[in-house]
Amino acid sequence: MAIAVALVPPAATSGLGIAFGLPGVALAAAILVVVNLLAINLSALVLFYLAGFKPLEAGTFEKTRAAVVSRVVTIAIGIAVLSIVLVLVTYATFLTASFEQQSRAAIQQEFDEADVEGVELVSVTVDYKIIDIVVGNEPRVNVLVAIPREARAPPDLAQRFDDDLTDELGRDVVVRVGFVEAQISDAEPQESPLGWPSVSNEAVRTGGVPA
Incomplete structure (x- = not known):
């Protein structure tokens, strides 16, 4: 046993x-x-x-x-x-x-302090394995951000994250930032859900379009 x-x-x-x-x-x-x-x-x-x-x-x-x-x-x-x-x-x-946890916490704190309307942090993934420590590769941090359609993505956001993480964690990193378009729903429901044209109950019952 x-x-x-x-x-x-x-x-x-x-x-x-x-x-x-x-x-x-x-x-x-x-x-x-x-x-x-x-x-x-x-x-x-x-x-x-x-x-x-x-x-x-x-x-x-x-x-x-x-x-x-x-x-x-x-x-x-x-x-x-x-x-x-x-x-x-x-x-x-x-x-x-520990590095992965600290990186996620640092980037989340950056978004919480910025508090930009419509901009949200979707995910943070860290590509840092044991073999990277052995051969001396830099950690790679991937950040996915959701922004509204009308907003313009900052061109230097990846470098700003890089500088912040380097200062806070005390080591060089490589940061890659991706953006996805975000849509926020209204409190009131739309008349025609999912963008489909509305059809009246009478048209449904008769199988045609009411006069």
Whole structure:
């Protein structure tokens, strides 16, 4: 039961990370599976040796002892190395998630302070993965803004967002801003919904247009 608890959850998490396209989650969970597997083997090896499970043949005790010590050291080094990698992957995942949250909050605050009528923030997505941290790529922030048809989009909005995020987060970013046309409904319903011409009840009953 203990072995299943140690191996099945991280293995399932790794599979879900692969299925949903989350390489950071899949990698961290896979490393955790290997670390747990090595820890189980290390524990079993030490416990069996201390419990007195040794070869019965004469003259093999020293060889067995040397083999056990060698394998314990090898497994311990493997666990240490993988644990360091796991810590680094976890920290990188935390950095990407924290940057994404801070970017969304900063841009949302910009819109709240501007409070321009008819202009709304539709979405903010951040393209920043663990591999970007490793190779040093700049985070990419995609902003989608809804504006009225008669409004003119500011030509330097992306650069202003870039400057604000750089000042607040302390690192260079790449910002891309897209615009969609927004329509706001009136409080009173229109006489002809969806722009269709209205037809009277009499015309509907008679199948024609009333005189």
